[in-house]
Amino acid sequence: MTAAIEVEHLVKRYPRGRANAVDDVSFAVLRGETFGLLGPNGAGKTTAIGILTTRVLPTGGRAAVAGIDVVADPIAAKQRIGVVPQTSNLDRSLRVREILTFHAAYHGVSRRERQARADALLEELGLAARGRDKLDWFSGGLQQRVMLGRALMHEPDVLFLDEPTNNLDPQSRLFLWDRIRALHERGVTVVLTTHDMEEADRLCDRIAIMDHGRILALDTPEGLRRLIPGGTMLEVRTRLPQAVPAGAPAGAEPVEAALAALPGVTAVERRPGSGTDDAAVYRLYATGDAGQLLASAAQAVVREEAELLDLRFARPSLEDVFIHLTGSNLRA
Structure with missing residues (x-):
C-alpha cells in the first residue's frame, strides 16, 4: 500500500522558542488509514498538522501529501486535502448550504456537482433541514458538522482533523466518531490530532505518541500496549x-x-x-x-x-x- 503522507526529519523552530515545536519528526501515513497524533497540548501535534496543511512553513525537513511537496507546491497540495481546524473558522454571514457550495466552487467543482454533493453531505451529517440557516444558534457540535461537510465538498485525498471533539458534548462526540468511521470504511485517509486516549484507541489504525515536539512511539494501539513491561x-x-x-x-x-x-x-x-x-x-x-x-x-x-x-x-x-x-x- 502506498503512502498518502510522507514526513522526513521535519523541524519547526519559532524565533523566540526555547525548543523546537516539531523536532526531527518522521513518519508515513498509508492510503485509507486513520492515523492519530496523540499527545498533550504543546506536544507539537497542531504545528505538525499546520505544516502538512500548508499553513506553517517548516524550518527544515520535507513533507509531502498525495505525493506533492507541501512547501514546493502548496497550491496543488491544498487541492488534495480537507481540513477541520481546532476552532471554528466558518463565515457566519453565510447560510449552511452556502458555506459548503462556496467552498466547492473555490476548488473548481461544477455548479451541478456541488449542489449534489451539498445535498448528500447535509443529509449524511443530519443537517438536511438546516441548510438555509445561519450559524447564530448552532451549538459547537453542529458547527463541527458544518466544518466537516465543508472539508469534504471537494472530495479530498486526505482529511485532517485537529482535536475534532474537543469541548463537544458526549452526543456530538459519538456522532463525529461515527462519521470518521464511515469515512474510513469508504477508504478516505484521515489524520487526527487528539489528547483523548479513548478517541485515539477507538478510531485509529496507528498512533504516533508525541511529546515536546518528538515522536516517542508509533504503532497500532495493541502494538503500543506491548511496550508496557511484562505480559x-x-x-x-x-x-x-x-x-x-x-x-x-x-x-x-x-x-x-x-x-x-x-x-x-x-x-x-x-x-x-x-x-x-x-x-x-x-x-x-x-x-x-x-x-x-x-x-x-x-x-x-x-x-x-x-x-x-x-x-x-x-x-x-x-x-x-x-x-x-x-x-x-x-x-x-
Missing part, C-alpha cells in the same frame, strides 16, 4: 495499616515492597486511590503464570496486615503507555 498487569487495591502519602518513593511502605518482591514482578506503580476512602492502589507488571501472581499478591497483602479491597487483572491503556514512555500523566 500481565494486575491491580491491587488495599487499605494500609498506616497511611502513606501518594507519590511516596517506591518501597516506602511494606505492602509495596512485598508486591515488588514477588516472583515475576518487573515493576510496581503506586496509583491514586478511587473514591473517598484511604485506599492504596498498586499496579503490578509481571511475567509468568497469572493465576500464581493473583494468589501470591493476595497473600503478600494479608501478610503485611493490610486489608485487601480488590484484586483484578487490567488491560494497559494508552495512558499507561504514555506514562511508561514519559514518566508523567498526559497533560490536558
Whole structure:
C-alpha cells in the first residue's frame, strides 16, 4: 500500500522558542488509514498538522501529501486535502448550504456537482433541514458538522482533523466518531490530532505518541500496549495499616515492597486511590503464570496486615503507555 503522507526529519523552530515545536519528526501515513497524533497540548501535534496543511512553513525537513511537496507546491497540495481546524473558522454571514457550495466552487467543482454533493453531505451529517440557516444558534457540535461537510465538498485525498471533539458534548462526540468511521470504511485517509486516549484507541489504525515536539512511539494501539513491561498487569487495591502519602518513593511502605518482591514482578506503580476512602492502589507488571501472581499478591497483602479491597487483572491503556514512555500523566 502506498503512502498518502510522507514526513522526513521535519523541524519547526519559532524565533523566540526555547525548543523546537516539531523536532526531527518522521513518519508515513498509508492510503485509507486513520492515523492519530496523540499527545498533550504543546506536544507539537497542531504545528505538525499546520505544516502538512500548508499553513506553517517548516524550518527544515520535507513533507509531502498525495505525493506533492507541501512547501514546493502548496497550491496543488491544498487541492488534495480537507481540513477541520481546532476552532471554528466558518463565515457566519453565510447560510449552511452556502458555506459548503462556496467552498466547492473555490476548488473548481461544477455548479451541478456541488449542489449534489451539498445535498448528500447535509443529509449524511443530519443537517438536511438546516441548510438555509445561519450559524447564530448552532451549538459547537453542529458547527463541527458544518466544518466537516465543508472539508469534504471537494472530495479530498486526505482529511485532517485537529482535536475534532474537543469541548463537544458526549452526543456530538459519538456522532463525529461515527462519521470518521464511515469515512474510513469508504477508504478516505484521515489524520487526527487528539489528547483523548479513548478517541485515539477507538478510531485509529496507528498512533504516533508525541511529546515536546518528538515522536516517542508509533504503532497500532495493541502494538503500543506491548511496550508496557511484562505480559500481565494486575491491580491491587488495599487499605494500609498506616497511611502513606501518594507519590511516596517506591518501597516506602511494606505492602509495596512485598508486591515488588514477588516472583515475576518487573515493576510496581503506586496509583491514586478511587473514591473517598484511604485506599492504596498498586499496579503490578509481571511475567509468568497469572493465576500464581493473583494468589501470591493476595497473600503478600494479608501478610503485611493490610486489608485487601480488590484484586483484578487490567488491560494497559494508552495512558499507561504514555506514562511508561514519559514518566508523567498526559497533560490536558
